[in-house]
Amino acid sequence: MRGILYYFSGTGNTKWIGDRFKESFSRRKIEVDLANIESIEEFEIDNYDFMILGTPIYAELEPKIVDDFIEKLPVNKNNMKVIIYSTQAAKTASAVSILKLRLEKKGYKIMSESMFQMSNNYYFGVGKKTEKHTFNVIKENAIKQVNGVVKSFINNKNTRVHLNYFRIAGAKISSKIYRKLLPKMSKNFTSTEECIKCGLCLRNCPKGNITFENSVAVFHSKCMLCMRCIHICPVNAIRYKGKMIEQTQNGMIKNLILK
Ligand SMILES: Cc1cc2nc3c(=O)[nH]c(=O)nc-3n(C[C@H](O)[C@H](O)[C@H](O)COP(=O)(O)O)c2cc1C
Numbered sequence: 001m002r003g004i005l006y007y008f009s010g011t012g013n014t015k016w017i018g019d020r021f022k023e024s025f026s027r028r029k030i031e032v033d034l035a036n037i038e039s040i041e042e043f044e045i046d047n048y049d050f051m052i053l054g055t056p057i058y059a060e061l062e063p064k065i066v067d068d069f070i071e072k073l074p075v076n077k078n079n080m081k082v083i084i085y086s087t088q089a090a091k092t093a094s095a096v097s098i099l100k101l102r103l104e105k106k107g108y109k110i111m112s113e114s115m116f117q118m119s120n121n122y123y124f125g126v127g128k129k130t131e132k133h134t135f136n137v138i139k140e141n142a143i144k145q146v147n148g149v150v151k152s153f154i155n156n157k158n159t160r161v162h163l164n165y166f167r168i169a170g171a172k173i174s175s176k177i178y179r180k181l182l183p184k185m186s187k188n189f190t191s192t193e194e195c196i197k198c199g200l201c202l203r204n205c206p207k208g209n210i211t212f213e214n215s216v217a218v219f220h221s222k223c224m225l226c227m228r229c230i231h232i233c234p235v236n237a238i239r240y241k242g243k244m245i246e247q248t249q250n251g252m253i254k255n256l257i258l259k
Pocket residue numbers: 008009010011012013014015055056057058059060061087088089090091092093118119120121122126225226227252
């Protein structure tokens with residue numbers, strides 16, 4: 001048996017959980033390949049026996065890049081088994097319930113909808129900062145949770161969390177508003193003269209939203225607010241609403257494969 005794990009991860013949390021899935025399956029002699037949906041050119045889904053899909057949560061739901069991925073994903077005639085997971089600052093979020101329905105329409109069989117509480121990479125926008133000691137506990141719990149999901153999957157058992165209807169309906173509204181506000185919120189990013197013009201943010205922006213003009217990093221209006229640029233900058237030269245942000249994702253961002 002061999003699995004493919006597709007993920008999007010702005011600042012490393014979703015990728016970190018993906019790596020834990022790979023490890024957990026590998027201990028059971030099952031190989032899982034990881035594929036970043038930012039750089040998929042063609043789908044090789046027919047080479048695999050099962051799929052895992054991981055997404056971060058922005059305003060209760062998945063980012064549009066994940067929707068676009070599902071749109072392009074081939075229809076599956078063999079009822080391929082799928083584990084869907086989200087990572088978010090809260091304990092739960094609505095995306096997995098919505099993604100389940102979309103994937104079922106394409107012929108996939110959802111075996112697990114899992115939600116992993118992780119660090120809040122946008123604590124300066126919503127919610128609060130995840131303290132280091134809390135995050136260590138969160139990570140330990142996440143590893144246990146991954147192992148539980150993998151065990152159930154292998155034993156052909158479903159693992160689901162049933163969210164209430166009103167929560168999901170509310171999530172659709174908040175995500176719609178958030179997506180509409182994105183061009184305006186793109187303007188919240190600026191860079192200072194501390195910028196060393198290494199180009200790391202520019203090369204790794206999932207939307208190609210950053211350019212250098214007159215030796216200054218310029219942020220355009222296609223931003224998806226993934227916060228990668230903020231947390232990745234080696235000299236912390238990017239400002240959000242004019243403020244310097246403490247880069248709390250250092251331990252996680254190193255899990256991303258950067259250009
Ligand atoms: C724009 C934005 C909106 C967010 N909205 C939520 C939210 O509604 N609920 C939540 O629990 N976490 C929210 N978060 C936190 C992220 O979902 C969380 O930190 C996630 O694990 C990041 O994953 P990544 O490191 O793979 O990008 C938000 C983060 C961003 C950047």
